[in-house]
Amino acid sequence: MVSAPSGAGKTSLCQELIDTFPDLRQSVSFTTRQKREGEEDGVDYHFISSEAFQEKIRQQQLAEWAEVHGNLYGTSLETLNEAAAQGIDLLLDIDCQGAAQLKKNYQQGVFVFILPPDYAELEKRLRHRGTDDEDVIQRRLKNSEQEISQSRWYDYLVVNDDINLAKDNFIAIIKAERCRSHRTAHLLNKFTIKGR
């Protein structure tokens, strides 16, 4: 589960993970918003009706959900559990509020927060895009402050100062987590004493 303030470089870091680990899959969320040109159901999102989404909330089938600009977005527990059952690692690009819900509902997740080196650099990056108005930049900076203040509980903090170092650390987290004994204990089975 990866979160980051806007401008921290999350998109390119996630892309690096996907390129590095061909077996890593991006989680597909459910949403009530309209499908856009070029989007595919089940690939970009599972597009469902508002009623179906509400039903999922009622049945507690969602590990996290949120309303954004009047549309509902959420991750189903079934998606997470099915992947886990098949031994597939899912990558979830998710905001702090969604991540906090996930932390409660799906403890076995690994939570990574991407940090910019500092505010000055974050502001520089947001301005460098050249696409946003001043008020949008100010709003993003304020949101970033808010999100960073909520990042202390994440399992890992990755500072994206030098992009290559950040990629290297992000990749290392996946490799290391795959070695954690609660995920690899089955390897010990072949060493159990059988009348040696």
Added chain:
Amino acid sequence: MVSAPSGAGKTSLCQELIDTFPDLRQSVSFTTRQKREGEEDGVDYHFISSEAFQEKIRQQQLAEWAEVHGNLYGTSLETLNEAAAQGIDLLLDIDCQGAAQLKKNYQQGVFVFILPPDYAELEKRLRHRGTDDEDVIQRRLKNSEQEISQSRWYDYLVVNDDINLAKDNFIAIIKAERCRSHRTAHLLNKFTIKGR
């Protein structure tokens, strides 16, 4: 803290870590055994008298200790605490019993166990050395079985099948652990709101 059964490849994996992380230091143990030709006090070991060692035990200054072939060996808490205070990561090459003591006395350690791919391969490696008698090989295999059976509580299990993959995973564990939020939370201080 790294443990492994004999023949699992611990020595070359530790050497790889030292080559990769110039800031990683090997912990220097205390011992009561005689200094050998070429060994240096404070570098290979801290060579102390039996009385001084017993005093350290009495004063609970040791994070772990053991008697091996009539000599005492141990790691002092001071060594660990001083390194931690200076932000230095120590590498401890330690057997399962020492590691288990350390786990109790020094919770903040990261415990890695190196596994051979299987017993057949371990036996092959031990024989391949060509230096040990059959009874020594059998004893080592028995010890390995014993040690592997105690490895479930370690934080990480690294299988040394492909040596390059094992090195890569071992290095990843250090990199990832250095990103863990309980070690990096100080990075958030520069983002605290100061009248923005």
